Amino acid sequence: MPISKIYCSCHLLLFFLIFVKATPKCEITNQQTEHHVTCTPTDNSDYNLQRGLVSDNNDTIKLTLRACRISQVELEAFENLFALEYLDISQNKISELKLGVLDGMLQVNHLNLSHNLLTEFSLFDQKPNLNTLDLSGNKIENLELAIFDPLVKLKWLDLSDNALKGKDINPYIFDQSTKINYISFARNNMNQSPENLLSALEDLRTLNLDRCLLTEIPAFATGRNLRTLRELIISTNQITKLDDATTFINLENLNTLNLAYNVIKSIDFNTFKSLKKLRVIVLRGNKLTNIPDTLFKDMKSVGNIDLSHNEITSISVNAFRGTSLKNLNLASNRITYLTDNFCLELRNSGAILTKFYFNQNPWQCACLRNILEEVKKYKISYNGVMYDGKHPICVTTSENSCKRHDTFNSVYTELYDRLVLGLQIDT
Template identity: 50%
Template sequence: MAVSLYTFSVLSILFYYIEATPICINSVLEINKLVCSPGNYSELILTRGIVSDNNKTTSIILSACRISDVDFEAFNRLPALRHLDLSKNTITTLKLGVLDGFRALTHLNLSYNYLKTFPLGLFDQKPNLINLDVSSNRIDTLVLGVFDPLRKLEHLDLSSNSLVGDNVDPYLFDRSRKIKYLSFSRNNMNNANADLLHAVSELQTLKLEECELEEIPEFIIVRSFKVLKNLHLSGNLLKEVKNSHFSNMSTLLTLDLSGNHIENVEENSFKSLNNLRSIDLRNNLLKVIPETLFQNIPALSNIDMSHNLIEYVPVNAFRGTKVRNLNLSNNQFTYLQDNFCLELRNSGAILTKFYFNDNPWQCSCLRDIINEVKKYEIIYNTAKYDGKHPVCVVSDKNNCQRHFEYSKEFLNLHVSEINN
């Protein structure tokens, strides 16, 4: 009988409807978690009484509730509150003092609103905040000192805002030294000060995707990162990678340089990355791979260089790695070195996945590599080689011509016979 009464009470709450305010119910799985959905209104000013005044509430979800403003006492008397989600609303400003009073908060999500800045002092009573997400707003200004109270902050997402690199104060994170995850993606971070990250000593993930960067920014070149593991630079306007760019990042595990305009990579650009496991160079303009580009990076197991203009692939470039997944599809080479996979195996690498489709293959050379991947049971894109579509060209030379001077001939044949 007790179970039936409990079920009835939960169902009653689920169907309880208040026209002027969000419909807020306690989660069945987490009784102290309050989940709200919008009521019958176009926009709402969040006032006291909707979610406030509960000593036991630990989590409040007010995502997509059409909230346009937050009153000063909206979160009054919530001493246990640790998680607050105000994402996907239309909040344009948070007044000074509106977040005061609940000091236990560890996670705050303000993403997908219309915020432009934060008043100095907004986070003064948030000493325990660990995770702050303000992505997808309109933030163009961050006042120096606004993050100073956040001494425990570990995760900060500033992506998809209107920040401009040379307007971001280099001392912005001087007191938030424990940041482990930081995203500036989809802001214009050109010309940011070289000292921007000088105080951040525990950074593990840095995201600078689609930041309109024309060069690797100085603030990651001059800084000596001791624990950085993941660096994302995809979708920028980078044209080259130099030997000095990653020399201070020996702890890096993943490096994403995809979707740039990179034409040149200097041969020792990645030599200091002894712990690197994955590198993504797809969707660039590379034509040449230096002979020693990835050599002797012992942990390197994932390499993606698809969708480039690579005309020649030196097997030496991969010696001394543990490459398991190699993607060379959508390039411009017509052949690979004889016994390519065997040569890699002999140098310590064991391919498990190898994609080489959509290249201007000589048919005899393609046959050689397919026989080899089958022999070693390497996964490849079999759908591209089902015999239903032309994938290679034949000339009057029956055997594989592994000479660079023949490549142009076969490339022209491929363009004329297959692409047309």
């Protein structure tokens, strides 16, 4: 055989072996109830998904191609999957999905395209039954008007971690997808979003605005139509204050409000009063130095309050009277004392603590001793890892008594910073 033919044959064989090696391995699982196909990569090579690997099977109900190193999807790759209801092609390297590539799968109700490299998409004309759509972790910059219009049954939409700008999103983009009850814009820039962005939604339950570069509570998150909202997440933004008592007035059914890791310094005492059904409020990691004495008073549904990792120097038991408080987190603040019989006072007002975290504060030793006696008496869980007598956890002066007055705070905080934290205090 001529050398050139041998070389050519070897070259073709090598190409064939590489191609076969890179093809994902697919297995059928759970055959007794449904036809599930799950594919996994066979090596570290990128793969061009073509017709033949998973196509042309009318028995397939669920198809998972997660993390298969797919970089391209050919037009007929999903041909003749008429029974398919669940499609997951997340965690791949897909930068483009050709128009029509997902057509024909009319029964699909779950579509996961997350963590690819998509910059745009226009794929939903043939998806009348889609109710779950995950587009998170892509590079999408723009949402074309009417893109979601065919998705009249859509309930769950994740747009988080893209390159969206709220000011560029058309306010009528959800006009036909009115049944959405979960939506996430987390890790996008949602500043200057139109006030009526979500005004068409009739049953929104969860709205996630974590890490959206917000400097204030956005109007589109508190509209009149959002009385259905149960969970509002606005954590890790740049909100500095909550000084408008009407901010949350429309959210009468809200259960959970997460404002953690903003830079909130002040809160109007009536800010949360309209939230009659609020159960959980998270203000962890802000810049609060104090809270109004009546901030949560008589909010009967409130059971979980997280005020940890702030700069609170004193706090009144009055702030929690009339609640259903069970879990209270005051850890990592600047508190040196609490009201005498703090836990008992809460019990007398209807709040029965089951968990109470107060560690990492510059406690006066006598005041801390009082708290520990109370939590043990009432069998309240607390973080006592450092309370073993081997670690410095509080400070005292020659007058070893609990001084419950703010005029003494600076004395004990300076002692704590210097003796416990080892900080150099300027004099």
